[in-house]
Amino acid sequence: MSKPTELELLADLEKISYQDRYHCKTTYDIFCHAADEYPADVAIAEHVTATRDEVAKEITFATLFNKLNQTANLYKKFGVGRTDVVSILLPNLTETHLSMWAAQAVGIANPVNYLLQVDHIIEILNEVKTKVLVTVSIDEGTELGKKVHEIIARVPSLEHILILDNNHGETSNKNLTITDFNEGISTQSGEKLAQSLQPKGDDIAMYFHTGGTTGRPKIAKLSHDNISFVVQVYAGFNAYHGKSAVLNALPLFHVFGVIAASLAMFFVGRTVVIMTPEGFRNPNTVKNWWYFVNKYQVCWFPTVPTIISVLLQQPDENIDLKCFEHAACGSAPLPLELKLSFQQRFNCNVTNGYGMTESSCVVARVLPGFDVAGVAVGNAIPYSRVIAAELIDNKISRTCAVNEPGIILVKGPNVFQGYLNEIDNDGAWVEGDWFNTGDLGVINALGHIQLTGRAKDLIIRGGHNIDPQIIEDALLAHANVIQSVAIGQPDAHSGEIPVAYVVVKDKQHTTEAELLLHCQEHISERAAIPKRVEILDGFPLTAVGKVFKPILRNKATEFSVNALLKKNDITAQVKSEFDPEKGQIVDIQLSNLQDKQKVAKLLIAFPVLVNYTRFIN
Template identity: 40%
Template sequence: MSQYRPADYRNTGPESLPAVESIPLSERGLPPSTYQLFCDLAERYEDRVALRFLMQGTPDETPTDYSYRELCQRITQTANALHHLGVGATDTIGILLPNLPQTEFALWGGEAAGIINPINPLLEVEHIAAILNDTACPVLITLAPFPGTELWQKALELKTQVPSLHTIITVDPAAFLPAGMRDAIDQQRGSYLGDGVLDFDTFISQYNDAGLDSGRQITQTDIASYFHTGGTTGTPKLAPHNHLNELACAFQISTACNMEEGYVILIGLPLFHVNAVFTGLSAWMCGGEVLLATPQGYRSPEVMKNFWPLVEKYQVTLFSAVPTILSGLLNFPTAGFDLSSLKFAVCGAAPLATELARQFEKQTGLVLVEGYGQTEGTCVSTLNPRFGDRFIGSVGAPVPYLKIRIVEVDEKTGALLRDCDTNEAGIIAISGPNVFNGYKHPEQNEGQWIEPGWFNTGDLGRLDERGYLWLTGRSKDLIIRGGHNIDPQMIEEALFQHDAVAAAAAVGKPDPRVGELPAAYVQLKPGADVSETELLAFCEEHIPERAAVPKRILFIDAMPLTAVGKIFKPDLRNHITELTVSEVLAELGVKSYGLNVRIDKQHGQAVTVTLTDSSQAHAVKEALGQYAFKSEVA
């Protein structure tokens, strides 16, 4: 049994929380830092496999394994290498990497030396440079030149745009390939080391693996990481996590999921995202094993194609995914594979369509645990219980030691007005040991705290009689595409640069595969004439984040406005949902129907279709069930 997870706790729902919370978290024996956790785990589990890496994602390849002792040694060497580069406790290490073992070494070794800043490799250079400049980053760890990747070229551009950046440490994925392939890649790329560019493996191998050369005594209140979050402006917000935030989060996940020693968790989500980072840490906290499935994770066709064979071969216990991954896995039958090791799957980061959840559980026989969280809460706030009542559509109950309130706030100041009643929708506020203390820049914290210690998530929801949370909307207006947060203002600001545009409003267009796709409503200036094709091309040129480029531009005579003159986006969301549903019905050959799209206080966006021909009801229900909005067919 893990030394951290309560031995006698079984998560059956909100009613079981008092049992675990009767002992204060401060008495649970959590170490002072993530580094000390790895030292303790190495001493406890020694040669047990901690990390297993698959370069290609095929069942017949030989994995690269690291024991708990070896993992701690690599983390220690990384920390010492960074220390000898001059990285101190308040310095930032930028990490721009796919999923590799060295990414894990960099994450946790970086926290032992200074403050890590994992960055989405798919962001454009300008966006990455803004993040690195915000932290005055001196060291960037990224990918060596490698076929089919752009990170090395991005790193060269960043070196000219980030004045503080003096060292680039490169990780070479070719090290995991057969000798012949490595030689071919070396010949193709030529020399790239030198002049402030180092090779990760060669560099860290020079340093002590038995303890921190810095002698640093890390405390739970020291800042461990900066994770960037889109927020509601075009400038990235940096959310600092201290060591207690991260340790508490790992404890909460492992406890709420009732993880046990020997659990194998497959990581396919990217390691710049809090989900992958802290679900992995929670498995290690319990003496489990992390299976890192290729540098691309779920983006690798091989991983998706071989997912069930990999589960069988490596006896995977659980995995975490977003709805788009679950939808993709439905294309690969489970028949013929022994999946008895698989206990459950966790889904979060984007709304889960009811029909998708039902189909996935039916086809796989798995328990699907839906959760909810945010970067500001380190990772997770709620999870459905494995052993209690799970309600499809609910994101579950608070994890241990995390408190939730549903409140009404002043729209201008963010000040608390009142707590909402049971089943009354309002703003979701969270408080707990995993909740950060505020964004890096003080001005970004204005209106974010309803009371000291209580963070306004910007999400809308309700708590039912038993304490389960149901999401009803997002006041932040973020567009969530396959778990990736897209800032609508980024799209709107780009469109405003066009001479013909008088007003622009970006919203999410419902999509059965990725949840939402970016779309924009545009009001033209009097006398202006421009086509949708021209504006889409303009967006491609002026929006730095590719995933944020809208898929549709819809022209509107006048924007719907609130009493104070703000664009009223709920009307636009209802309109684009109505268009989407109409397209679905047209594809099904439904010609006569009534359609009502609205914002429901309990369920968020809701759709009711009234059919003239009831024989079409089943097909319509099945089609609309693929979307995240609540649908009813009459």
Template identity: 35%
Template sequence: MGRYEFSSLAARNDIEAEKPWSERRVPTTLYELLSDTVSKFATRDALSFQIESGPTDKKETLTWQELHDKSVQTANLFRSLGVGQGDVVAYVLPNSNETVMTLLGGAINGIVAPINPLLEPEQIASILRETGAKVVVTLQGFPKTDVAQKVHTALEDAPDVKHVLEIDLNRYLTPPKKWIVPLIRPKVQPKHSAKVQNFNKAIASQPKTLTFEDEKIDRVAAYFHTGGTTGMPKVAQHKYSGIIYNGWLGANLLFDETDVLICPLPLFHVFAVHVVFMAVMTSGAHVVFPTPAGYRGDGVFDNFWKLIERYGVTFVITVPTAISALMQRKVDADVSTLKVAFSGSSPLPRELFNRFEKATDVKIVEGYGLTEATCLVSCNPTDGVKKIGSVGIPFPYTDVKIYDCGADGTINKECGVDEVGEICVSNPGVYVGKTYTEEAKNKGLVAGDKYLRTGDLGRIDEDGYLWITGRAKDIIIRGGHNIDPAEIEEVLAGHDAVAFVGAIGQPDAVAGELPCVFVELVAGASVTEDELMAYAKERITERAAVPKYIEIVDELPKTAVGKVFKPDLRKSSIIRVYNAALSEAGHKAEVVEVVEDKKRGLVAKIEAKGDVDRAAVDKTLGEFTRPFDWIN
């Protein structure tokens, strides 16, 4: 499959001008897409998984024909369990070949709902109830993970679930570990009424051709939860058309059947599912998933370069936190096959970009997307100028506008070049007016009559590049995970000594942002910051949301109506974090203020306090994503 040149706004416009999206000959359904790929690349490798991270550890590779057959068997199994076209199969799984089979089988048969296995039981139960899932696919009890225990607990509060299919990861191990697991496997005693079966045994008896008609209609085929790792997440609806559009982009702009991707990202997230796997399936390429936990897996960072050599990887799929960890390891293998690293989920610090490029001689392409748009919106051109810090050029058939919007979505005006406003998106992945399953949560999400309001603030420069300058929403993005500050604030507001709370994301060189909290006490009350931290740790169930810093202040800044004014809190945290980094590095410079810039958002102003190596200071602060300027 030939690739289009994606080098500039003009090249992108040429792709659109060739023919409208409605005239592109793309499949209507996922089964049609899978069948088309098998007809071209049946014997080529499609999918590889290894449970351990070593470069010689056991792996299981499926060809496109084998993946087709197993996915069809999975779809037939779900239909035999009473799951129809409008019904839901949820999975709560780490990565494995069975996870991909469940993803495809669920979406071919009905609606598939991936769920983050790191969530707590009450959150898993909430998503199961909201989606009305009839079948859940999860792990059989396995050492060093509590996924099975959490899911069976959640099922006690999800009465619509009638069947549970369990995957036993032990089949991927080799002796002696394979012999030991049955002896130490945690016992899970279900207290719900759903029938429990072994996944692989159940699909083995199913035929390898569909037992039902694949109706050629564009319909909702996936539910992805969003709204963070805390609270009760919202559920976004994804249609075949949006999923196939994301796959078309990857296959036509990024890679072809000769490419090999390594994707240590979780298959409950749109990045791994739509941006990576659907593009792999469209192109006929080969994707490698190392360990169930991906980048979090034991030894993955230590063995990463060797895995690239083992598989002849050409594309790395990554996030800034992973790049940071990789740059702490020596490139100790032949990575000459590597062509591109695609980074998403959160902004990439300039210094990290430069360090990776120098170590690997490989360019990083930064992209932008969101769950509500079925993911992809823009990326830096693969064949052209990459503006570090921007999220690149909108993809073909994606219309991005910068609007000044009213609360109900009324467009007050369209912003000009480099003028900051709310990023609004229209493309085949936007399900206009029906973004979420809950109707109430769709109110005010549409600008005009077709643009999804992202909640992100940004600008478009004279070359058509999109820059994110802030968020209209207060979401904290920690290493690509969204955290709702309201959940942190609610917990700390429950302390008797606390009057007001403001939670924000403070800059971090590794995670991008970390939860940070400012607290105003009740008059006359007494409590220490350590005591508040202990209180938060005890009551915030999601580890990622526990604050890394708590500061008690005399009075929080507030708006005229008494709401905590968070821009001032963000300025304070930038000054504190940046000055700590400068001090630790021994630089005679400090941030004296943070100002709001119309184009760049919050900008730190640095002042020299003696003889200072400005290049070294730039390198230190380049580890963070927020911009800075010298003032003398």
């Protein structure tokens, strides 16, 4: 009997409704299940320093559930109801999990990137009308503490602050209570919440901020149904990993780190190892990664292309890695050469999934036991539908044929409940329930999805989204700038970095250095400050007079590749073009054919396809 195809397997799976197949309807149900099934097993092992001799702080599933209930009851004491918001401004800690999952049990959790500029954080907290804030401290001697004082002064809905550091200093705001987190929860009952207090599937569980590290925040509403569905699908995909521990250094304000790499692991009783509060930003995390893979006998871990590139650059050590078999890559496109090199060096399988905040983390994944060509991201997850379509006036004019590029639309139980601000929902939905991802892609006869570009012009820097309009607006505010375009330039470390092209009134009196300084002074978010600004005589235009960005992306790609080759004393001619099916392609002509292997190694992490089809004689 022949092996069924992915599409046949998915169709067979869907013969039973997801409501009947998956018994947990809320995130609280997942912790009830884990506490019942795996009470004595370690749920979290927390490393603060990730030095090799550090003893982790461990917490079992029974204790985790007990403390989660204590935290939920403290929130109830503060008056948190089903539609009230608890914002979490914390690095990766055990308390981050407690505060986040307990908030969903009685209200709505709002994890926030604590590294954002304070104005951006305040905008998010005011948008969601935060009632309770959980953070490290209000010590003004720390960067985060300074932000919290700004928050206190500028977020009128805030009533309570929970802090981890009880040496917290004072605040002049008499309308606020400040409570030590661990002392506060210790006075509360750890018993399971009464049924009447527990959430329901259609309740909103989380408000995730999205839309980039700059610009007005968009708040995505994820329901308990959305999250618990994805968790159980994802856990099912990973069932063949058994109960092996998982190293998680992804941020706990991002869906990948929260839903796939944490909650889906808790559901099946696997230990989540917190790799320092700073995650991958702590140098020990990467330096000692393989040591901890061996220590915890990790067979699978979640990661992003940037980190795959960094791990490849780590020196070889005599560490037995036979336990390690799989890596799941997400957050940004994975270059094919990077994937193949990682697989070869570590004798493992790397799959590149596809998802976003609005899909509760996952749109597509490579199914266990199957393979995909190149950097395809696999099939749409069960019970969901994904199509490539041609849109006219935000309506589907037609569904694209097999292997024909189009805009990727998705619908299913994983798709969120819309944005908090109704303005943001304009154009997000197509014909009712199709969500417009803003990505371009092709779908082959096996249902494999391959992303080829973005209809939205977001710049993805190390997995973080940057709205180019923020850069363009800042440059247009300069008196001598007539036009500006910001795009993502391929980068070996970050995937993309922001660069800008401008047309100016007078090239004699405006320099690129001056415009770069202007950006540094007028763009508050460091990640969005362009790495370079280039002055052009004019922009390439389409037939209807719009700026034709693919030519500028080609130009940026050529600049980036040429700079890298020059730095390594390699003589070459570089030509870049955009192919709607394959993405960004770079054609390299080398004066010395023997340099090909060296160039391939240098460009391994570039999110481009490299051809060495012609060589200079």
